[in-house]
Amino acid sequence: MTTHGDQDAVVGSAPVTVGDVAQDPSASGAGTTGRSTRPVRYAVGMFGTSIPINMFTAFMAFFYIDELGMDGRAYAAVMAVYAVIDAIDNPVYGYLSDRTRTRWGRRRPWMIVAAPVLAISFILFFSPPTGLEGATLIVWFAVFTVLTGTSDSLVNANYGALLPELFRNERRRAVANSLRQGFQLVAMIISVALTPMITDAIGYSRTAMIFGAVAAAVIIYCALGAREDPRALSADQPRLLDSLRVIVTNRKFWLIALTSGLYSAGMALVIAAVAFFVKYTLELPGTSATYLLATVIGISALCLVLWTRLVRRWGPEPIWRIALIVLALALASMSLANSLATAIACGALVGLGYSGVMATMDLIVARLLDEDTARTGVRREGMFLSAFGFFNRLNAFVKSLGFLAVAALFGFHSGDDTGTRPDEAARFLLSTFPFILVACAAILSRFVRFDRGAAAEILPSVTVGDPAGGAGDEVAEAAAIHRPGTDAPGTDDAGPPGPPGRADDVPRPRP
Structure with missing residues (x-):
């Protein structure tokens, strides 16, 4: 393994060594064509993946429990089983993705195959045959919950794994991540905030048809434009047991995974509870949920640039911790909302x-992946991200606990059997339980620390000044980061070089 200084000396002239793997800087790290992936082409994929799954997670409970009259306890039981299946399939898909070797790459074929399966399963989920009730309705719900969830897992196991591979420099990676989060927020405005109005006009089934078709087209468009690193095809395939050992013995993985899982479970419950909150707590028409959801998503979109600037100035770790604290306090404030105006004000803080x-969040995960590659010389983004997905997918289990809790505490079972305190039940789902989850995530984030330095950032293996795809600037920035004493763009996370002769030191980006 080379040291920090060794890497500085060979940029643009000789093979760059990361871990124990020699990388030729004259070879393109962007794909077989020698061109880098445009960040916007990659980022738009998040729009495609978010459109169906956001409507799915946000309105599945309201559609089946309130609209179709399925018992909330049956919903909770199905979701508990689904959570286990969905958590297990993530590592499987990640392992398959890491070991795939085709002329079209490792990740792209899976995305292209999974996209239409996701669209069809999603459409059928919101299109149950007329007259289904009782056990047959539960079976339909269960089958298409699993199919929609597992196809979404297959898409995202591969889409997420592309971020650290396609964008090696952290500055460029932050831009790509900011763009894709922006696309996700646009998707949420459409598939979450506007869905109550759209479904009121054309119904859930037709809405799902439109969203599903758009999602499949965008995912395939993204996959066809991704320039995967050809060196990954010739690299050693990660072994399952070795990868599992590396992951489960990594302390930071557990801390980040638990933090991410608690946060995602809290927000999934918030989104699922908005329709109930508007109907039973605020006693307003369902379309009013659009205003509350649009506020949360709109403020998120407006603030994304601000947070991104803070990340580039201070690094992702301290900003991540601050954001979790702000989110937890905002969720607590939702318990005070008693009108649409106060709910919108609190929603803005959320x-x-x-x-x-x-x-x-994704930048924290990407730093961990960089650190693992620097240590071992093995690329296993799919396995790592799917292991994170294992925890994130457990939010379905947490959601089931939430609905079981309101059934036990408030007697709320379905739209036909709401109990005597449906307003308090909805407030518990929207504020109390999510606050507890996100507060725990904020506490855990305090224990995540990365080593200082630059070796965790893997240099792109393209020639400095290479005109193909404009990748030369990225390499120049990366090279500057790895040279102490330079003042070039992208050096926000630069730290002092590690002590000479310490080949096993993992650098620590500035906190």
Whole structure:
């Protein structure tokens, strides 16, 4: 393994060594064509992946429990089983993705195959045959919950793994991540905030048809434009047991995974509870949920640029912790909302905190992946991200606990059997339970620390000044980061070089 100084000496002239793997800087790290992936082409994929799954997670409970009259306890039981299946399939898909070797790359073929499966499953989920009730309705719900969830897992296991591979320099990576989070927020405005109005006009089934078709087209468009690193095809395939050992023995993985899982579970419950909150607590028409959701998502979009600037100035770690604290306090404030105006005011604070976590969460994960590659010389983004997905997908289990809790505490079982305190049940789902989850995430984030330095940032293996795809600037920035004493763009996270002769030192980006 080379030291920090060794890497400085060979940029643009000789093979760059990361871990134990020699990398030729004259070869393109962007794909077989020698061109880098445009950040916007990659980022738009988040729009495609978010359109169906946001409507799915936000309105599945309201559609089946309130609209179709399915018992909330049956919903909770199905979601508990689904959570286990969905958590297990993530590592499987990540392992398959890391080991895939085709002329079209490792990740792209899976995305292209999974996209239409996701669209069809999603459409059928919101299109149950007329007259289904009782056990047959539960079976339909269960089958298409699993199919929609597992196809979404397959898409995202591969889409997420592309971020650290396509964008090696952290400055460029932050731009790509900011763009894709922006696309996600646009998707949320359409598939979450506007869905109550759209479904009121054309119904859930037709809405799902439109969203599903758009999602499949955008995901395939993104996949076809991704320039995967050809060196990954010739690199050693990660072994399952070795990868599992590396992951489960990594302390930072557990801390980040638990933090991410708690945060995502809290926000998933918030989004699922908005329709109930508007109907039972605020006693307003369902379309009023659009205003509340639009506020949260709109403020998130507006604040994303601010958070991104803070990340580039101070690094993702401290900003990530601050954002989690802001989000937890904002969720607590939702318990005070008793009108649409106060709910919108509190929702704006939720949007502020939510935007900050969105701007930082994936960058924290990417730093961990860089650190692992620097240590081992093996690329296993799919396995790592799917292991994170294991925890994030457990939010379905946490959601089931939330609905079981309101059934036990408030007697709320379905739209036909709401109990005597449906307003308090909805407030518990929207504010109390999510606050507890996100507060725990904020506490755990305090224990995540990365080593200082620059070796965790893997240099792109393209020639400095290479005109192909404009990748030369990225390499110049990366080279500047690895040279102490330079003042070039992209050096926000630069730190002092590690002590000479310490080949096993992992650098620590500035906190």
